Amino acid sequence: MKITLKDIAKEAAVNVSTASRALSGAYGVHADTREKVLAAAQRLGYRPNLMARGLVTGRSHSIGLLVSDIRNPYFSEVARGAEDAAFAASFDLILCNSDLNPAKQIRYVRSLLEKNVDGILMNSVAALSAEQCAELAVCGVPVTLLNKPAGKYPFSTVLADNYQGGRQAGEYLVGLGHRAIAHLTGHRGHGNFADRCRGFLDAVQAGEGMAPPLVIRGEHTLRGGCEMARKLFSQHPEVTAIFAANDVIGFGVLEAAAEMNRSIPDDVSLVGFDNLEYCALVHPALTTIHQPKYEIGRAAVEILLRRIRAGVDTIPEHQVFGVTLIERQSCCKRFPISAQLEAAKAQALEKV
Amino acid sequence: MKITLKDIAKEAAVNVSTASRALSGAYGVHADTREKVLAAAQRLGYRPNLMARGLVTGRSHSIGLLVSDIRNPYFSEVARGAEDAAFAASFDLILCNSDLNPAKQIRYVRSLLEKNVDGILMNSVAALSAEQCAELAVCGVPVTLLNKPAGKYPFSTVLADNYQGGRQAGEYLVGLGHRAIAHLTGHRGHGNFADRCRGFLDAVQAGEGMAPPLVIRGEHTLRGGCEMARKLFSQHPEVTAIFAANDVIGFGVLEAAAEMNRSIPDDVSLVGFDNLEYCALVHPALTTIHQPKYEIGRAAVEILLRRIRAGVDTIPEHQVFGVTLIERQSCCKRFPISAQLEAAKAQALEKV
DNA sequence: CTGAAAGCGCTAACAG
């Protein structure tokens, strides 16, 4: 038999509303009565029913977290940061794995809304149609997007500086002397990947004597990375460096390389993105672009929480986190055909 | 303005109760009226309020998942399996990270109960006191434990055959000729680790000419594994093999070995437990005991769901999954002092 | 088959 407010009101010989006030620690209740109520609640082991409370207050004290797949260590880091921040604010986190499937995504959102979540955190609205985005925009609760610019919609966003990251990766590889570089990324329309790609392409195009960069698209998973790399290795022997749009893809490249007897970094250099813990453990250790995953998750719920308190109609916040290149063992210097060109440039510089 | 049942009742010119029945697809409502109601609901974009429904039905259609840390790839696999099963049954999953902290754990449980979750899935009640376990046992919702025998409490359980796994690891290492083997594990009282340890010790004790096995305890994380291994390498140069209680600890050993210039497997062999995806990627690839993580998560919620439907007072189910050793590159054959002994045995066998 | 009414447990005016 569950203990309700009514029970403790009776026990303390007061009205339920008084009991409610006493327990919610509000003003307007005599110290003595409060004591009495608190004691009764204690004695009976009272636990409030949050559904009932939620029904009247309209808040559930829970937020939805929609990621493509929690098994991706990137998302488990983000999720942990998010959950810690939620816990600190006494909010619960409802975990949803969308697999980037628009139907699943929208079904999750609707279900979260039916449960009256106070806010939604989501990874990718990539696959969503305009109507679906519009539905989200007016759903009545604040939404913050992870790693995706909000575009014209009133969503808050928290992102790593994906453009700069892509650019740094590109510049690094170009600086190492690579002239034929491939980029392995996810399917088109994936927001953060698009920015990484742009940054990378800009860096490559700024290099001299570069072969036109090759962009290969596939699943952004270990399996996908492996498949893309197999294709690349067999069809494009000329490329000497790869920029993988995330570490997990990079790990797939490592697997494919081992399979096909291509040495990394001797035959081909590899740069990843995310700086997962496992980068240091794989062989060779993966050079990558670091982004603060845990902090992104935390910041995302903090921003969401602020907006929940302030109201959906307040203006959305945006936060971008810097990224840095972490050098490990997956890249080598190269002196390809353009070596002379570089030497000449060096001479020119010395004369100045 | 949110659309309620009342709105659609008015729109369809029926009573709310009729609308309710029509929408819940129940018997006892004329086909025509049902059509009318469904059409109205469609037109107005009606979405039921699950808090209100839950308040009367007493069910929330959500279950709590309590793990120590979702960043551990073991748990993200389990969580994904669990979430998929929950999604299939239209249940939501509330993610909680306990860090094995009893205070946090109990706070989560209480908060879940206040939210009226229909069931709880938890990883470890290790640190819980007897009273806390008792509280859980009578909390009113079914509980299923992951990787932990239920003991005397009425919890369902889903576990890998941890004893056999530990035993297989031990036998494998003994069979390879190792005579001084260490076991790196978590702190005492961690259910599944205890069984792995027993299995391992039994295997070692069954070996001939074995040095007494060394058991070192610490955090069951990469950091912890690293620390334990550092200690081991510096204080016990005689050990030639390590059984890590899980892969993550094993990864820590790899890191420590690299740091201290100990070669794995040439100087010391290493076996892990879990068979995480990253085992194949680390260097050297980790030999380990495979357990079906995704399936464990899925089975756990399926069992939980069955019990939710049948009632808390039904008898708990128990399911154990088999494990297998996966050979990779982290182990070497050894011919230590006891080589003669083995040779002698071999001769003896040949004569038979 | 359908409507009326009660109530899930709680909060929030509104009087007193």
Place this chain on the structure above:
DNA sequence: CTGTTAGCGCTTTCAG
């Protein structure tokens, strides 16, 4: 400061 009174949105008897 405290009690009374309404609901929140829904399901579920209970009559009709």
